[in-house]
Amino acid sequence: MDPLAKKIVLYLSNNVGYIKSADLAKKLGVSTKTIYRTVKKINSDKEIITSQRGLGYAINLVQDSDITDNFDDINENKKRTYAIGVYVLFNQPVGPKFFNTADKFYLSESALNKEIQKINSILTKFKIKITRKNGHLTVVGNEIGIRQALNFLLIRKGAVSEGFTSVSEIFPSIDENDRSFLITQLTLIQDELNVVLVDPYTLNIFSHLYILMGRIRSAAHTNQPKEIDESDVKYDQFYETARLIIENISRYTNRTINASEIIYLSQYLLSLRYMHSNDIQQINNAAPTTKFDKPVLDFATNIIDNYPFKKPINKQNLLTDLCAHIKPMLNRLKSSLVVVNPLVEEIKDSYSKEFLQTREIVDNYTSKKYKMNLSDDEVSFITLYVVKAIEESAKTNKVLLMCTTGIGTAQLLRTKLLNAIPNMNITDVISSYSYRENMEKYNQEADLIISTVAIPEQSKVPIVVVSPLLNELDLQRVKSFLNV
Structure with missing residues (x-):
């Protein structure tokens, strides 16, 4: 289906x-x-x-139970496909025996061949392929491709389960000591970089380290990611943090690890999204241009300018959100790194229209700018920020208009405001006298008061004092308060 x-x-x-x-x-x-x-x-x-x-x-209610069973079968088949892929890739470069693999997953020879075909259709994007050679299932391709494919398959396998809330559900067979060690390394990364990892990047870096540790424990430790160009290495905080993590893994596994792993891990760390302590301030100040480079701003602006928003949104907040995501995303594209979004199918189902519109805009931009298209995982990340902006725009602030008498000038002000901001929710037009007499009542009924007269009393609700004729500066201040 x-x-x-x-x-x-x-x-x-x-x-x-x-x-x-x-x-x-x-x-x-x-x-x-x-x-x-x-x-x-x-x-x-x-x-x-x-x-x-x-x-x-x-x-058709008669067929309803059959439908549910069918979807359960679909999910079980997907989990089995992903599990076989993980098993084969983890056992490279020697590769598991074909018939041992068939026995392990209770499959016939023809059924396993079909599973390998399905897995290979997934592995194409990682430029690797499973082949049957001398009785074994071996992978043609490089070590980086194998690891990225493993990350993808592991997280996808977890995503088609009943749902997951912890790493133990993604990696149910992981040794408890390994789990504790890797979680300690995640904490160390955050401490060294003075950041907080943002989900689902936490899951991706845990998976990355888990795969790294599993590969160096196997015969694959001779296959290092030598494809990385060391001339591009920046010996910065990301490199030093990666060096510290690799040294810890080396001691923990009692294996000597090639220095190229430090470079690969540092690039991976650079490709993730974090929340810095000043990020909240950055969003509140709505000034991303001071933080992001032109390619990042151009990418984000293109999305905002071309998306068919039906209502006014807070473009400054969306710009900040998109820039914070696009900055590490461009690092991923540059380094050919992959981050998996475990919620991609849910996003495509729940926000299908928004996803398709976002994909069309992004594909048009990336095909011209970078001669490539983004994966569904990357597009689904961007879609979530667009959806967030749309849903936040649906929350209308209640606005109270106030002037000396509540008549005449306030009515003119109301007309001018609605012409400039059509979706403004103006709940009432009152006099300043009425407000003073019933401050508590009106404060409960308004999120913002726009007034042509200053109120000396302390108000719990923000008051924007404007000219009855509403000049351009007045309008900008009102829009700033309403985030439109």
Whole structure:
């Protein structure tokens, strides 16, 4: 069942009664013709979705349990595919025996061959491939590709489970001592760089170190990531932190580790997103231009300028959010590093329209600027920031207008404000006298007061004093308070 078919079935399963095709198409960001064709394909074997003229589509309740079982099978099949991939990649360069692998996963020879084909379709993006040679499953490709693919498969395997909230659920077979050691290294990274790791980057760096430790313990310790150009190395805090972590892993595993691992880890650390203590201040000040380079700002601005927002959003906050993500993302592109978003499928399902619109904008930009397109994982990260901005814009502030009399000038001010900010939620127009008499009441009913007269009394609600004619400076100050 293709992704759109699955979305249609899941959406109808979670709704009572019939859903009109136009509403379903709007929800999923496709045309009604596409909905019709996909439903026809879903019902090709048996009627999973029933339809009724004038009402739309609904799940055939007779088949409902079969559908649930089918999706459980889909998830179990995905987990098995990812598990086989992890098993084969972790056992390189010697490679596990083909028939031993088939026995381990209770598969026939033909079934395992099909699984290898599915895994290889995933591994293409990492420029590696599993082949059957001399009775073994061996990987053609380099060590960096193997590790990046392992990271991808491990996190994807966890993502198709019932859900996960900790590293122990992603790596259920991990030794308790290894888990504790790696968590200590995550803490050390944060302390050395004076940052807080942001999820899901925490999961990615844990996976990266877990894979590194597993590979150097195996015969693969002779396969170092020599593809890295040492001339690009910056001996900065990232390098020193990586050196410290590699030394700790070397002592912990009692293995000698090639110095190129320090370079690889330092580049990986540089590609992650962190929260610095001054990041909150940066967002509050809404001044990202002082912190980010032009390529980062250009990328973020292009998204904001081209996304079809239906309502005004806080562009400055979105710019800051996007820049903070795009900066390490460009480092990842430069170093050909991969970060996996474990929620990518949920994002694509829950925000399908926003994801597709974001992908189109980003693809247009990256294909021209960088001659490449981003992965679904990277686009889903960006989509979340766009969705956040949209949802925050839906929270309208309650605005109270006030002047000396509550008549005349305030009504003129109301008209001018609504012309400039159409979605402004003006709850009332009052006189300054009324406000003084009932301050507690009005303070509970407003998030902001726009007044043509200064109020000497202390107010719990912000007051912006403006001219009755509302000049450009007044309007900018109002917009600043409302974040529009």
